[in-house]
Amino acid sequence: MDFNRYRAQTSLTVGKLFLPSLRMKGGVLVLRARGILTTKIGSFSKAYRRWLVRFAMVLLSCGSTVNAQSPMPAETGSETSIEGSSSPYANNSPKETQELAPRAAAKPGSIVGTILDQSGAVSVGTVVRLTSEDKSFSREVVSGDNGQFYFSNIPPGQFELSVNSTGFGNELYSGELAPGQTYLVPAIVLSIATVVTAVDVNVSVDPLQVAAEEVKEQEQQRVLGFIPNFYVTYRADAAPLTTKLKFQLAWKSSTDPVTIFGTAFLAGLQQAGDQYSEFGQGAQGYGKRFGAAYADVLASTFLSAAVFPSLLRQDPRYFYKGTGSARSRVLRAVDNSVICKGDNGRWQINYSNIAGSFGGAAIASTYYPTKNQASVILSNGLIRLGESSLAGIFQEFVARRLTKQSKRRAVAHSDSTEAPSTQNNAALSSKRP
DSSP, X not given: OOHHHHHHHXXXXXXXXXXXXXXXXXXXXXXXXXXXXXXXXXXXXXXXXHXXXXXXXXXXXXXXXXXXXXXXXXXXXXXXXXXXHHXXXXXXXXXXXXHHHHHHHOOOEEEEEEEEOTTSOBOSXXXXXXXXXXXXXXXXXXXXXTSEEEEEEEOSEEEEEEEEOTTBOOEEEXXXXXXXXXXXXXXXXXXXXXXXXXXXXXXXXXXXXXXXXXXXXXXXXXXXXXXXOOSEEOOTTOOOOOHHHHHHHHHHHHTOHHHXXXXXXXXXXXXXXXXXXXXXXXXXXXXXXXXXXXHHHHHHHHIIIXXXXXXXXXXXXXXXXXXXXXXXXXXXXXXXXXXXXXXXXXEEEOHHHHHHHHHHHHHHTTTSOOSSHHHHHXXXXXXXXXXXXXXXXXXXXXXXXXXXXXXXXHHHTTTTTTSOOXXXXXXXXXXXX
């Protein structure tokens, strides 16, 4: 057989067999009509079969190489779609993605702790309330049998714990929870609740009873322990005197043995100096002098301290100041003859003392031998007003130091002159310097 002719025929035959079967499908070289190829090749000799197989292998190798180098747009597009759908921020704007990313990274945490009582034992059933710093998150639990409490799934950030149990005070604890952290709170020990008892000192008391008690105290006041000092009060908020108490105090002062003895001593001095010679000497003259002097004491005391104060509703007592500058205290003492407190607690002109001084002088002029009665009444009235001012000086700067009863009462009522009650605030506001 001619090899060249047979090779040409073989090439033609193979070409006819493979040309219709070699084509590109999706970028892949596909070899078809495998059965026909096997039938044709079976009739060749073994040598030609080997060449034909080698040629087929070359063709298959070329097809594989082309397939490996071809692009795959369909598969690449599929991968892009999958990656796009898996992103949690695919549909968000860049700004929203930046805001949401830290939140997604901030993992919630948990808080755990133990509640103990004063003895160190665990406290069961204690209410524990958790609140975030901005008050946007709040949760409440109760401690278990082991005294522990547990909060889970808590957003990170500042928090505050409020612990409350019956019979104990409210305890507070604050801290900061990190993302994903399990925060262990130190043992919280409950404290005993503080009981506050409010005492109402504004007890409704009858002012008449208060005034009566104050007069009893004043009747015990004596300078050097024996000289009556009834017409001074060391209480800035002293209750006003009733008419009965005004007359009671005047009678007590006028009939005191020391007052009677003092009047008798004054009559003796008048007798020794032969004052009011019209009365004469001896026992009869002394009796007239004593009677006139004691009548003068009764008249001036009752008019200035009982009759006119009851009619004009004024207080005949001297209100001890004791504080402030020396000038203000002197003014208080000197003004005592013409300024007094009314029963309403307000400072006012002392009409009672003015009328009583001149009224007593007028009465005294009726039984004292006088030539110019009008001038005697005027002079005696002014003298008595001056005596009231001097008595005020004595009361403000001297008498209290010598009045033992007032010292004991001042210890019990030390705040009465410094903190007047609200009842007399209006009166004090109108007080002169």
